[in-house]
Amino acid sequence: MDQKNQWNQKSSVQEFGIQKSSLSKPVHQQVKPTQQVAPKNEQQGENQLVRRVTKRNIGIKKSIVSNEGTIYETFEPLMKPQTPQDIGFIVKCFQAHFVFSSMNETQLIQLAKSMFYCRLVIGQMIIKQGDGASSFFVLEKGKINVLVDGISRKQLSQGNGFGELALLYNAPRSATCVAMEECFLWGIDRHTFRKSVENVMRSEQEKNRQLLEQVKFFNQLTKDQKDAISGVLILQKFNQNEIIVNEGDQASSFYIIVEGKCGVFNKEDVQIATLNPKDSFGESALKHDNQIRMMTIKAIEKDTKVVALGKDMISQILGDKVQYIIYKNICKWALNRSKLFGKVSAAIQDKLLEGVIYRKYLAGQKIINKGDKVGFLYVPLEGNVLDEQKNVITNNIINEESLFDEFINTKHAQSYHMENEGHVAVIDYDKYRNINGSVEKLLDIEQIHPHNQQSHDQVKKLQLKDLVFLNKLGSGQFGSVYLCKDKNMDTLFALKYVTRAHIQQYGIQKHVQQEKAVLEIMNHQFILKFYRSFKDGENIYFLTEYIAGEELFDAIREIGLLGKYDSQFYTAQMILQMEYLHTVHQIVYRDIKPENVMVDQFGYLKLIDMGTAKTLKNVSPPKTFTIIGTPHYMAPEVISGKGYGYFADLWSVGCCLYEFLCGGLPFGEDQEDPFEIYKEIVKNSIHYPQYITDKTAKTIIEQLMNKIPECRLGGSYSSLKNNQWFSDFDWNKLIKRELQPPLIPKKEKVMNNSQIEDQMKKNILVIDQIQKDTMGQKKVFAQQKDAEWDSVF
Incomplete structure (x- = not known):
């Protein structure tokens, strides 16, 4: 239950077009040896499961780890009005880089218009190895030498793009780039990129939502259903007299006219009606099976634009006809x-x-x-x-x-x-x-009952000086977690602190506020219970329930390869956790992984660490654009920056299910470099070990990890819980905690009553223990201006 480490943000030389394998791997990037665990199921025969022992670190959002407005690269800015040829050139370059692979041409054109123009003289260094990263460049003219540790590794020429990792997060540059001749480039910095993409995506989805609101057919869908559909509408362009649907063809799509006009033609090719912007056609294709087009519809104006919705797509999104x-x-x-x-x-x-x-x-x-x-x-x-x-x-x-x-x-x-x-x-x-x-x-x-009122009132009256130190549970980037107890209560508590020094250094005031705001509204049997917060001159404190158990990360290593029931047991609880966060509180968690889930003393799960959780209440559409999470578990839409919502969490649940059944992760299992992991997630398909023969397991994994986010839920949480893979699973018994857990944490991992009594006799206050443990560390004390953010604690 320790505070999670900040993401170890390592840059990749791959962003300069150099194969990573051609370089020696720095010691700090070497992967620790993995342990081999015998498979639990005999059906795997002699297959050996190799599970990693190193934990996946989190990626803290960019505003925490870098100064957003800082430009690290060196160049001479120039004024140059963009021509259509310039935009075409830039878009073509974009299309060669995976960071932009999920964006359509219209979106890329809008992005290209946000770029600046610059020049380098011969010998000028635009990027220096080890410096921070803030911008991506497209080389329009000239040549650039790429050096690693002073050795030339590659030359870039016209049309090459470089530095795209800077658009995702700030990490030290892994190569130096020097102009070999006079160079002219188009560039875009991370802040402009993120804002441009957000503006384009929000504008596009808002237009799609407005279109759906104006079509009577969609009036009987819920807001969430319309939000999901608006995210998968495909914009199509047609020239004058180009056929959109042909009489006699199988009807499989529905269309709404955005710009231009369409004509409805009979068998004799005589136009019998005109369709204008906001008009729609093809409704019967969505409502009924085996429909045949009764008329031909053509574009009758130049550059007519329509949005299309496929029958198969809407069935995947909504979960039924x-x-x-x-x-x-x-x-x-x-x-x-x-x-x-x-x-x-x-x-x-x-x-x-x-x-x-x-x-x-x-x-x-x-x-x-x-x-x-x-x-x-x-x-x-x-x-x-x-x-x-x-x-x-x-x-x-x-x-x-x-x-x-x-x-x-x-x-x-x-x-x-x-x-x-x-x-x-x-x-x-x-x-x-x-x-x-x-x-x-x-x-x-x-009815959702409040916590026991008597104990709740007692906890509210607790002071930091009332808490006696029992044990240190763990440490992280921003502080540590301690097991403690009040002399007058039987309850054991976990006390996490975050130092004001780190809050100030990383600018995470809102981050810490947000964690507390989420924690205090949680009331679910499979989610960590929060009691209260404290503050003093040096730290902010969170007092929560103590979970006497171990991380799911460790539990699945004890079990080995999980069978179907074990995987159902853990995955079902994750689904219930996400259902509660998404539907009751409109919160997206953003960092689902075994390291963030505890197995309690009874073998059931508790979701912990709400540091990445964010409310999307009153956000329309319900999306956020910050890149945050653990690379291996990140959904493609998080990486692309196109905006993401609740469905991103379901992708991460799918990753966990794959890990339970297969032993490793679906993407980037052998990779430590975030850039390489991102590429695999965006470009690759899921592959399974030979011993995975359960087709229903593959089906639910591929639903949860569908690269079209709106398809992951299958219409509703009720539909997801009724997935065929869960057909033999008793959800009611799970909720009543009547199922046999796959593993009960060993008692020796938990302090017994005798150990607790011995520690209580020492009467070491937890606040004194924290002071002892942080002796010699840099400290920052509360200032008057802190009242602007710490008043909620």
Whole structure:
């Protein structure tokens, strides 16, 4: 549970086009020997699992580790208006570098327009080995010599780009670049790059969202569903008279016109209608299977632009056919409006809807007959339902009062029928209640109860001087964690401190504030419990529960190769942790990995260290653009800088699942250089060891690690938890903690009562122990201006 080390940010000579293998590896980059662990399952035969023993370090966001406005490179800036030829030249160069590989041409053009122009004279050094990195360059004219440790390694010429790692983070340059002749270059610094990309991506997605809002078809989708769809719309350009869809073709895409006009043509090629910007066509392709285009549609203006949405893509994103998604949304909205079901959690609502049946009724057909036994929920989806008094019921539960416990054994007092042809959702509430209990009885269980009030009040009154030192749990970049106890309480605590010296040095005031803000709203059985914070002249302190166990990182090394059940057990808890963060608090965690998860004394998981977590509440679209996390577990969209949201966490969960089953990581297992890891994540596909034969395991890994972020969830957390790979897993028993854990941490790893009593007798205050441990270190004391940020502690 120690504070995580700052990411060891090593630059790569690969950014200058030099193969890393051609250089001797510095001692500080050498990988420690790995330990071999015998595979747990006999089915692997003689295969040996080799797991790394070194832990993956975190990447702290760039504003923490560098001065954002600093330019480290040396050049002479010049004024030059960009021509279309200049932009084309720059874009072509961009396309050769993986950092830009996920951006389309329109986005690259906008980025090219943000570049500056500069000149080098013969012999001028633009980049010096060991200096900080802030800019990427495209060489327009001239030659540049690349040297490592004074030895020439490569020459760059017209069209070469170099220094792209600087766009991701500040790290020492691994080579020196010197002009061999007069050179002219286009450049862009990291700050401009990040802001330009953010502006382009936010603007593009906002335009897409506005388009969806103007199309009636999408009115019955939720905000989150529309956000996801807007992220995968593909912009397409058509010349005048170019065919967009052809009569008789299989219908597989839906289109919205952005610019220009389209014509609708019949079999005789006669135009019978005109479609303008914001008009759409191809709706039936999304709603129904095996649809054939009934008309031909052509662009009738030059440079007509449309956005396209493929049927397969929307099914991957929403997790089902569009029509069923719309039906389910109507059902959920009806449940939310209900006096009875509107009070329960989304989890109970999802459980109710698992067995929903969508029935088609003809005009005049009875839905409920007078005298029928009460017990089913009926929700009109399409068409009007009438009672005997001709009252219209639309999109609400029919006669929901009959479903309360006191009425449940009665019969319907009147009949209901369809006024016109339509569909009705039918939910067997009787069956649900027999298995799970009535919603009235479940309401108390579903309520989020505060921590025990008596102990909570006691902890609030605690002072730093009340805490007795028991043991040191770990150390990190910014401070350490101590096990401690109050004399008058049985509870054991973990006390983490962050020094004001480090807060000031790295500018992490907001970072520390954010960690506390996230911790204090957490209330979940699989997430670390936070009690309170303290501050004094030297440090900021976080008092949390003590987890008597070990990191999941260590646990999976004790187990060896995890089988299906073990992997389900741990992955399921990670999914529940992410569901809670994402759906209850709109928080993206950003650093899921085994090092950030503890296995408690009972063998269940606890998510710890909220230092990277960030709220996306009131952010539209819900995305952030900061590169942060641990390279091996980073999603491609985090690396690209195109913006990312909750789905980035699911990629990391997928990495962990792969690690459980396969022993290593899917990308960069043998790499320590972040640049090399990033390239693998962005460019490579997932490969599995030969002994992984479970197709359902591969399917869920590939869903979680889909390079299209919106496809990872599969529509909802309910859908993800119902994935075929989990078909034999009992989620209810997991939540009730009734499953057998794969591993219980050994007792010798935890202080016993006798050891605690002996330490308590010494009566060493934890604050005194911290002073002793930090003796000789540089200290910074609280200043008056600190009140601007430390008042929350």
